[in-house]
Every structure is written in C-alpha cells, then in structure tokens.
Amino acid sequence: MCGIIGYTGKRKVRDVLLDGLELLEYRGYDSAGVALVDEKGGEPSVYKCAGRVADLRKVCQEKELAQTCGIGHTRWATHGGVCDENAHPHRFGQVTLVHNGIIENYEELAAKYHLTEKLHSQTDSEIAAGVFDWFYKGDPYDCIKQTVSELKGTFAFVILFADKPDKIYSVRNVSPIVAAKTPEGTMLASDVTAIGRYTKKYFVVPEYHVLEIDKENITLTDFNGKQTEPEYLDIDFALNMSEKGGFPFYMEKEMAEQPKVIADMLEEKTKDGLPDFSKEGVPDELFTDCENVCVVACGSAMHAGLAGQSMMKKFLHIPVTVELASEFMYNDPVVDEKTLVIAVSQSGETIDTLEALKYAKKHGAKSLAVINVKGSSIARESGAVLYTNAGPEIAVASTKAYTSQLALFCLLTARMAYARGNFTADETRAFVQDLKKVPTAMEQVLAGKDRIHHIAGRIIEAKDIFMIGRGMDYSIAMEGSLKLKEVSYIHSEAYASGELKHGPLALITEHTPVVAVATQGRLLSKEISNIREVKSRGADVVLFAKQSVIAEEKEGCFGFALPDVRDEFMCLPAAAALQLLAYYVSSDKGFDVDKPRNLAKVVTVE
Ligand code: F6R
Numbered sequence: 001m002c003g004i005i006g007y008t009g010k011r012k013v014r015d016v017l018l019d020g021l022e023l024l025e026y027r028g029y030d031s032a033g034v035a036l037v038d039e040k041g042g043e044p045s046v047y048k049c050a051g052r053v054a055d056l057r058k059v060c061q062e063k064e065l066a067q068t069c070g071i072g073h074t075r076w077a078t079h080g081g082v083c084d085e086n087a088h089p090h091r092f093g094q095v096t097l098v099h100n101g102i103i104e105n106y107e108e109l110a111a112k113y114h115l116t117e118k119l120h121s122q123t124d125s126e127i128a129a130g131v132f133d134w135f136y137k138g139d140p141y142d143c144i145k146q147t148v149s150e151l152k153g154t155f156a157f158v159i160l161f162a163d164k165p166d167k168i169y170s171v172r173n174v175s176p177i178v179a180a181k182t183p184e185g186t187m188l189a190s191d192v193t194a195i196g197r198y199t200k201k202y203f204v205v206p207e208y209h210v211l212e213i214d215k216e217n218i219t220l221t222d223f224n225g226k227q228t229e230p231e232y233l234d235i236d237f238a239l240n241m242s243e244k245g246g247f248p249f250y251m252e253k254e255m256a257e258q259p260k261v262i263a264d265m266l267e268e269k270t271k272d273g274l275p276d277f278s279k280e281g282v283p284d285e286l287f288t289d290c291e292n293v294c295v296v297a298c299g300s301a302m303h304a305g306l307a308g309q310s311m312m313k314k315f316l317h318i319p320v321t322v323e324l325a326s327e328f329m330y331n332d333p334v335v336d337e338k339t340l341v342i343a344v345s346q347s348g349e350t351i352d353t354l355e356a357l358k359y360a361k362k363h364g365a366k367s368l369a370v371i372n373v374k375g376s377s378i379a380r381e382s383g384a385v386l387y388t389n390a391g392p393e394i395a396v397a398s399t400k401a402y403t404s405q406l407a408l409f410c411l412l413t414a415r416m417a418y419a420r421g422n423f424t425a426d427e428t429r430a431f432v433q434d435l436k437k438v439p440t441a442m443e444q445v446l447a448g449k450d451r452i453h454h455i456a457g458r459i460i461e462a463k464d465i466f467m468i469g470r471g472m473d474y475s476i477a478m479e480g481s482l483k484l485k486e487v488s489y490i491h492s493e494a495y496a497s498g499e500l501k502h503g504p505l506a507l508i509t510e511h512t513p514v515v516a517v518a519t520q521g522r523l524l525s526k527e528i529s530n531i532r533e534v535k536s537r538g539a540d541v542v543l544f545a546k547q548s549v550i551a552e553e554k555e556g557c558f559g560f561a562l563p564d565v566r567d568e569f570m571c572l573p574a575a576a577a578l579q580l581l582a583y584y585v586s587s588d589k590g591f592d593v594d595k596p597r598n599l600a601k602v603v604t605v606e
Contacts, residue, residue: 002600004072006188007168014070019197022053025053025595027190031051031084031088033072039165046096049087068215078124080123100156103124115130128157136161138163140161143161144159159171172208177189185216186213187199206222241391255400262442269386277386287420298326298352300401304344306475312413312416328359342368347372369384370409399579402479406571411432431566437569438573441565459585465513467578483579483582508537518531542557545559
C-alpha cells in the first residue's frame with residue numbers, strides 16, 4: 001500500500017516522479033505528492049494534494065520545475081483522513097520523507113520527542129520524520145540507525161536531508177523498496193513497474209540496511225556498518241506489459257492476456273510432457289516428505305488455494321487445508337514438520353500471508369510460495385518458490401494473477417501426484433496434455449465477451465446477488481462474487497448451493513438475481529435441483545455451465561456456455577467468464593474499474 005519513488009540524475013525529476021507515480025498508483029490513490037530538491041540544497045519544494053496523480057500533475061505543471069533530484073508518493077490512507085496535509089512528503093526540520101507502512105508506537109514517539117505541538121498532519125509518518133530530524137546531526141547513516149531502533153511497525157522510508165542535495169536515503173522493514181542504476185541516474189521505488197522503462201536490472205533493498213543513492217552511485221550498508229553488494233535481478237517482462245495497450249482499462253487488458261500467460265507458464269514449467277520445477281530448484285522431496293498441505297493466502301489468492309485444495313484432495317488423498325492468512329495465527333493452526341505450507345500471493349508482499357508463512361515455518365513446516373512478483377518478501381521468506389510469471393498486474397482486481405495461480409495449482413497437483421506415486425508418468429502426461437487445452441478454451445470465453453456484456457445488463461440494477469455452486473464451482477463462485485463486489489459495488493454473496501435451504505433461501509425474490517456455476521459432471525444433477533429451487537422462488541438465474549450442460553438444461557435458464565475441458569480445469573474458463581461479467585457491470589456503471597474505492601493493490605498492513 002502506498003507507492004514510493006525517488007530519482008537523482010540528469011533528467012527533470014518532476015517528470016520522472018509523476019510518470020512513475022502514475023504506474024504505482026494501483027498501490028494507493030487517495031492523495032499524492034512530490035518533494036523536489038533545489039540545486040543549491042536547503043529545504044526541498046513540496047507539492048502535494050488529496051486526489052489522484054493527475055491532480056498532482058496539474059499542481060506541478062503550473063510551474064517550471066527543473067530540479068533533478070526528488071521523491072514522490074501516492075497514498076492509501078491508514079493514519080489520518082484523506083486531505084492535503086496528510087499527503088506525503090512530510091517535512092520536519094532537516095528531513096523530508098515519504099513512508100509506506102504503519103508506525104505502531106507513533107503516540108509514544110510523539111510524546112517522547114516532544115513533537116505533538118509541531119505536527120501539521122494526523123499521520124504516523126510525520127511523527128517518524130520528527131524522530132529522524134531529532135537524531136539528525138549531519139550523518140544520515142547514524143540518524144537512520146538510531147531512529148529505526150525507536151520504531152515499532154513496518155516501514156519503507158525514502159528520505160531527503162536538507163544539507164545533502166542530490167542524495168536520497170532509504171531504509172525498510174517488510175514494506176518493499178527496489179533500486180536501480182540507469183544510464184542517466186539512479187532511482188528507487190516500491191516496485192519495478194515504476195523503473196522498468198529506465199533499466200532492465202534492479203535489486204530488492206534488504207531489510208535494515210541504509211541505502212544511499214546519488215547521481216551515479218549506490219551504497220548499501222548494513223546496521224553493523226558493513227557495505228554489502230546488491231543482488232541484481234532481471235526485469236523479465238516486456239515494458240508494454242505495464243501499459244494499457246489501447247484497452248480502456250488495465251483490467252480488460254489483463255483479462256485478455258490470460259491465455260498467453262497460462263500457455264507460456266505451461267511451456268516453461270513442463271519438460272518431456274511432465275510438470276518440471278527443476279529450473280526453479282523445487283525438489284520432489286518437498287512433495288514426498290509431507291503428510292498434509294496447508295495453503296495460506298488472502299482474497300483471490302485464497303480462492304485459488306480452494307480450487308487447488310479440491311484438486312489435491314482428489315488426486316493426492318492427503319489432508320489439505322486452506323486458511324485465510326489474516327486468521328491463521330489466531331486459530332491455533334495445526335502445522336508441524338510433516339506439513340507443506342503453500343503461501344500464495346500475487347504481490348508477494350501481503351503482510352498477513354507473510355506472517356502466516358513465518359508462523360508455519362517456526363512450527364516446523366516446510367514451505368513453498370506461489371508468487372508473481374520476483375524477489376518479493378514472501379518469495380524471499382519461503383524455502384522454495386514457484387513464480388507464476390503473469391507479468392505486472394496493475395488493475396486492483398486480480399485477474400491474470402489469479403488464473404495463473406489456478407493453472408499452477410493444476411501443475412503442482414500433477415507433479416505431486418507423480419512424485420508420490422498417485423499418477424503414473426502416462427497419467428501425468430495425459431493430465432498435462434489436457435491442461436494445455438485450457439488457454440484455447442479461455443480464448444473462446446474471451447471471444448464470447450459480447451454475450452457476457454449482455455448478461456451484465458441483466459444484473460446491473462441489482463442491489464444483492466447470490467452466486468452459487470458446488471465443490472470446485474463454489475470456490476469459483478466465491479471468486480466471481482469477490483470480483484463483482486469489488487469493482488461494481490453490488491453486494492454479492494457466494495453460497496454453496498446445498499446450503500441455500502439452510503437459511504439464505506429466505507432472501508431470494510424476483511429482485512435477487514442468482515448466478516449459478518455448473519461445471520462439475522458428478523455434481524450436475526444436484527446443482528440443477530438447486531437452480532430449480534431458486535427459480536421457483538422467483539429468482540432470475542444466469543447459468544455459467546459447461547457447454548454440454550447448457551444443451552441439456554431444460555429449465556431454460558439464461559446463460560453462457562463454457563467450452564468443455566476436464567472438470568478439474570473448468571475453473572479457468574469459468575473464472576474468465578465471471579471476471580468479464582464483473583468488468584462489464586462496473587464499466588457500464590461508469591466506474592473507474594481499475595481503482596475501486598477504498599482498495600489498494602498491495603496490502604502491507606494487517
Ligand atoms: C481481489 C484481489 C485481492 C488479492 C489479495 C491478496 O481481486 O486482488 O483479494 O487477491 O489482496 O493479494 P496478493 O495476492 O498480492 O497476496
């Protein structure tokens with residue numbers, strides 16, 4: 001949450017910062033600001049406002065700003081409401097900074113360092129600026145080290161000191177910062193999307209190290225005073241993957257990318273027809289030495305875990321649990337050295353998932369992370385990592401990251417079944433061969449977008465919606481329902497079809513549309529009975545079902561035929577269809593599909 005950028009070099013920094021902030025805006029978008037260092041040093045000029053980066057651009061555009069060093073921020077409010085004063089950067093004495101994270105002991109610090117009377121905002125970040133200023137006696141390293149020893153919480157700080165023009169400093173705990181040298185200067189940011197147009201190499205700033213950048217150099221020093229060499233990583237996605245490419249919204253573009261993302265992943269992670277994770281150094285012992293699996297994740301990633309659970313239980317015959325990472329530690333989880341914990345996360349930065357992973361590891365579990373963003377905190381914390389390689393996902397609502405997780409769970413299940421002897425080599429190859437048909441099925445769904453747009457028209461006026469399904473279809477309904485509520489603000493509830501009679505049927509009227517998902521052969525007859533139940537209570541039912549089912553369904557539900565693939569893989573075309581449904585409801589309502597209210601893409605606060 002919150003996007004940070006800093007640059008010092010030959011370019012006009014205002015443009016570098018504003019362009020970068022636009023790309024980081026998905027991390028938070030309620031206010032934005034920049035601090036630009038004047039050539040002669042002294043206090044940087046700060047421009048900030050509540051609103052979007054576009055509003056900040058207007059504020060900055062009015063002036064001729066030629067500075068070449070500065071920092072910027074786009075905010076997702078935690079402490080203090082959304083207003084100009086609470087926008088970052090915050091200036092306190094010699095210090096101007098931007099912050100991502102939460103300082104938990106901010107009240108204590110304000111009292112200890114007599115800051116309360118001097119504050120202009122309601123933020124914990126300004127208090128931190130006050131503490132940095134308190135300790136600043138001309139040596140940034142000492143100041144940062146002493147200040148950090150006072151802080152409780154998570155943070156990524158990017159700091160300017162008034163007497164160090166052209167230099168930018170940074171320190172972090174949990175909240176991410178990446179940095180890079182470019183041909184025309186050095187820069188840092190919350191993630192690589194903001195720096196990808198200037199460089200192909202970057203590194204993740206390690207926690208509790210002081211980063212100093214000037215126009216040409218990068219210095220990294222640990223808290224024992226030892227200089228360390230950055231571990232450089234490659235940016236391996238094409239630059240245009242973080243651009244809209246002619247689509248009105250990133251969400252539509254990212255949905256369209258899904259077949260290719262999945263086809264590429266299946267190519268990259270298979271060898272001789274079998275799933276193969278050797279390139280990523282994931283050993284089969286991880287799969288053979290465990291007696292149970294525990295998936296920890298949040299939101300859509302957790303829904304991917306639920307589909308994975310259905311597959312793993314079916315083929316591996318071992319206990320598989322899926323836990324909401326935010327609840328995990330508070331429910332006395334039973335994990336030990338026989339547990340394989342799988343942490344699933346697009347960003348790799350979700351704090352709840354990271355903490356759950358750490359907890360499971362502490363209790364002896366072996367760990368595997370399913371991650372999109374390379375070098376992210378969860379990837380670094382986990383014993384082994386499988387990357388989904390979906391490329392940058394900018395829309396807040398997850399689409400391609402989620403379906404790439406689903407596809408990876410399919411491959412993972414097959415490899416585990418093969419390694420554990422549940423599948424023969426031939427069975428595994430047949431499974432993978434069928435999986436490779438999925439990208440084409442997803443293309444067919446995307447080609448049917450006009451029909452789904454038409455279906456969106458049937459539910460657009462609804463206040464409440466139910467999405468129902470059984471087995472794996474229930475987890476798909478959960479994801480479809482999350483997508484709809486987050487981008488269209490319609491209250492949508494996913495329910496296991498068989499549970500309706502145990503309460504929620506009381507809410508079904510002719511004003512409550514029901515979206516039914518029916519893709520699992522062995523559950524169809526029961527699912528059709530449930531559909532009849534809601535229809536007979538007046539609900540308008542929209543059915544997303546396998547082609548063969550739609551053909552057989554005599555009740556005449558309005559619906560969308562999903563191309564037939566193996567039942568285990570139907571989650572992929574079904575997910576794509578429900579994503580389109582949410583997308584069209586939102587865009588037809590005139591909402592900013594990519595930036596739903598109150599949300600941010602990367603959730604680094606508990
Ligand atoms: C929903 C969505 C969120 C994320 C969740 C976890 O569309 O994007 O529910 O799935 O915040 O985020 P990651 O995967 O980054 O851990």
